[in-house]
Amino acid sequence: MSTNREIHLASRPQGWPTADNFRLVETEVPTPGPGQIVVRNQFMSVDPYMRGRMNDVKSYVPPFQLGAPLDGGAVGEVVASEADGVKVGDTVLHGLGWREYALLDAKAARPVDPTIAPVSAYLSVLGMTGLTAYAGLLDVAGMKPGESVFVSAAAGSVGSLVGQIAKLKGAGHVVGSAGSAAKVERLKALGFDAAFDYHDGPVRDSLKAAAPDGIDVYFDNVGGDHLEAAISAMKLHGRAAICGMIAQYNDTQPPAAPRNLAMVIGKRLTLRGFLVGDHGNLREQFVRDVSGWLRDGKLTYDETIVDGIENAPEAFLGLLRGENLGKMLVRV
Amino acid sequence: MSTNREIHLASRPQGWPTADNFRLVETEVPTPGPGQIVVRNQFMSVDPYMRGRMNDVKSYVPPFQLGAPLDGGAVGEVVASEADGVKVGDTVLHGLGWREYALLDAKAARPVDPTIAPVSAYLSVLGMTGLTAYAGLLDVAGMKPGESVFVSAAAGSVGSLVGQIAKLKGAGHVVGSAGSAAKVERLKALGFDAAFDYHDGPVRDSLKAAAPDGIDVYFDNVGGDHLEAAISAMKLHGRAAICGMIAQYNDTQPPAAPRNLAMVIGKRLTLRGFLVGDHGNLREQFVRDVSGWLRDGKLTYDETIVDGIENAPEAFLGLLRGENLGKMLVRV
Incomplete structure (x- = not known):
């Protein structure tokens, strides 16, 4: 398991993006430095706003960089840790999707509890x-x-x-x-x-x-x-x-x-x-409401899951074409 | 002084209105019934929103009626009264402009004090x-x-x-x-x-x-x-x-x-x-602020005054062409 696969931005689209705008790149699984962790991503989020980041335009989130991996919401399991308070086996939510293994500062990851809801829910209904x-x-x-x-x-x-x-x-x-x-x-x-x-x-x-x-x-x-x-x-x-x-x-x-x-x-x-x-100030109230509705079976969340990091570009293109029902996710 | 002149809507404009859309009509000066007053208008307000009322379209104010006088903000002097509490010589603000003499229920008029500010100000800066x-x-x-x-x-x-x-x-x-x-x-x-x-x-x-x-x-x-x-x-x-x-x-x-x-x-x-x-809830605070600024010479209000009810259509057309500086008024 020393190979990490990630999706890079190969070129910027004019109009509708195509598979050619993405490139699957093999790298090494990274090693954490002090304060860092390595997460094996289980699910990554595919969202419409990512289309805007493919353009080289100043916006509320910086554009994706050519020749570098894309990023976005992801959830996964910690497989290596050099950070206090985060241990191997923990499940965390973070912002480095579009890759199998993510190296990040432990402070940039938020622990989630996989016993409350399936981990994918932290990218959708609970996220x-x-x-x-x-x-x-x-x-x-x-x-x-x-x-x-x-x-x-x-x-x-x-x-x-x-x-x-x-x-x-x-x-x-x-x-x-x-x-x-x-x-x-x-x-x-x-x-x-x-x-x-x-x-x-x-x-x-x-x-x-x-x-x-x-x-x-x-x-x-x-x-x-x-x-x-x-x-x-x-x-x-x-x-x-x-x-x-x-x-x-x-x-x-x-x-x-x-x-x-x-x-x-x-x-x-x-x-x-x-x-x-x-609107982070609403998070506590939101989690309370949504957790209750989920527990009582009053709220349903649909997921459309595509398997394999290599299929993430196709999942994204399908999202833009409206092929998803509910949340579009890639199971990494 | 038994003749009253008023401006009627003669036709509805397509695109830019013209003088032909208006007609000057002579009528009798009305006589008040119980609870009513007659006001000799001194100034009438000419406003951009009146353009919308020339169309036969449902909106937040009803459209002007063909063959009937237009209306809008006006201020004038009571010349006849059959209403308690309103006497001849009072100055009132009301909604029946576009005519020399207005007949209305006393309740539809608001007394204003001509010693605080020129009466025209009640159609502009204080109105x-x-x-x-x-x-x-x-x-x-x-x-x-x-x-x-x-x-x-x-x-x-x-x-x-x-x-x-x-x-x-x-x-x-x-x-x-x-x-x-x-x-x-x-x-x-x-x-x-x-x-x-x-x-x-x-x-x-x-x-x-x-x-x-x-x-x-x-x-x-x-x-x-x-x-x-x-x-x-x-x-x-x-x-x-x-x-x-x-x-x-x-x-x-x-x-x-x-x-x-x-x-x-x-x-x-x-x-x-x-x-x-x-936003009537702000009126008290508004009057307090604006009166103070006027008294202290801190607030200036420009007026563009056109004389004569017969020139009211031209005043309105000039407003749409942007010929006014500040408030466009007709001195009736």
């Missing part, structure tokens, strides 16, 4: 994904009981939690959009009051049919026509939590923006972008 | 215009001392107050945009730290030059390229108070929207539309 849904819906958009909620990309990892958390927190009517009939069925099974396939017609029409009385809250993962439709459907004092705009991540031209933006005035709407990193 | 600036800047956008502020249409009635109030409340750097070199000079005289004519180049470039360190708050009266430029210039956690989008009121096609809207995510921006009517 950043779950907190994103929770904070965006309840804090950024400030959803109140009885309100109507619309979430796009609702069969994705964040969206499916948004819809379920909305119901658990007393939303009156929850609508989701997704990209296939099978996903729409899944949303209904998860307790969404209505769901539609955005391929079936203009989003504006589908949303109006699914939420004839309008919506109070929109959780945006998509942007574009979804955001425009949501603005049109919003009631007075509606709020949109803008989490992602996956519809335009691969655009090479500036995207069309909602042409009805002036409606924010008369309807007194709030559109608010957010990143989960700003 | 809805002033409260719009005050509430939008301090409540909707939540400006804090030391922050950088950008306001568009800054030589207009709301914009010029936004910039001055920002400075009075401790803003670090205040930038305004306007439509002529003379207006830009006026903004500098009013204490703006920087100002530019939006005809001089792309707004994005002009704003970057005027606020090289970025902005925390954008007060939007214009929309379109101004909003796009502001989003690009915003710092982390920036807020935009969306008050108006005059750039597109006369568009017959859906307007281009900010193509950089996805930046709201990484920069965690908030865009919030508002109407002054929701």
Whole structure:
């Protein structure tokens, strides 16, 4: 086991990325220095925001570097430790995915308890994904009981939690959009009051049919026509939590923006972008709520698991194509 | 003095309105019934939002009716009263402008004190215009001392107050945009730290030059390229108070929207539309602040006064063309 495999950024994509933008590289399994640990990754997270990091553009996270491994959320088992307080066999969450073995400062890893939930859950429902849904819906958009909620990309990892958390927190009517009939069925099974396939017609029409009385809250993962439709459907004092705009991540031209933006005035709407990193203050409450819901069987999280680090690029490309149900993970 | 003149809506404009959309109509001076008063209007307010009311579109205020007088803020002297507590000679603020004599329920009029300020001030700095600036800047956008502020249409009635109030409340750097070199000079005289004519180049470039360190708050009266430029210039956690989008009121096609809207995510921006009517809770504090600033000579309000009710349509068209400095008023 002296070989480590990792995925490097081979070239930057123009528009949609392809397998050629990635390269599988064999290296040595690293040896920890003082204060460091080596983690054998078990699962790594594949997320839409990583598309932005493939561009050489200054943003809230630095771009991936050409010829260097990509990174991102991962969970695994400590196989070597030169750090006090971390021992071989511990399970930790950290930020060096896209490789089989990760060398990192012990301080950059957070221990997790594999007896509470499967370790993959720390990358999804109990991790950043779950907190994103929770904070965006309840804090950024400030959803109140009885309100109507619309979430796009609702069969994705964040969206499916948004819809379920909305119901658990007393939303009156929850609508989701997704990209296939099978996903729409899944949303209904998860307790969404209505769901539609955005391929079936203009989003504006589908949303109006699914939420004839309008919506109070929109959780945006998509942007574009979804955001425009949501603005049109919003009631007075509606709020949109803008989490992602996956519809335009691969655009090479500036995207069309909602042409009805002036409606924010008369309807007194709030559109608010957010990143989960700003909402760590909610973590304790989030873990308490979500752990309880999981224990009581009230919250379901779907996972789409791809095996093998060599298949991580394909998992990522599949995510951008919407092939996942729930959280897209690579079992390393 | 038995003749009353008023302006009716003769037809609905497509695109830019013209004088033909209005008609001057002579009627009788009305006689008050029980609980009613008749007001001889002295000044009437001309506002951009009235353009929207010329369309037959459901909105936050009902559309003007064809063949009926327009309405809007006005101030005048009571010339007949059948209402307890209101006597001939009182000065009142009410909502029936666009006519020489207004018949209304006394309850729909608010007495104002002409010894505190010129009566026209109750339509501008001490009225809805002033409260719009005050509430939008301090409540909707939540400006804090030391922050950088950008306001568009800054030589207009709301914009010029936004910039001055920002400075009075401790803003670090205040930038305004306007439509002529003379207006830009006026903004500098009013204490703006920087100002530019939006005809001089792309707004994005002009704003970057005027606020090289970025902005925390954008007060939007214009929309379109101004909003796009502001989003690009915003710092982390920036807020935009969306008050108006005059750039597109006369568009017959859906307007281009900010193509950089996805930046709201990484920069965690908030865009919030508002109407002054929701912020009456601030009125007391607003009057206290503004009265004090006026008394101390710290706040200046410009007025552009057009004489004669027959010239009210031209005053309104001039407002849409940006011919006013400060508040556009008709002296009836």
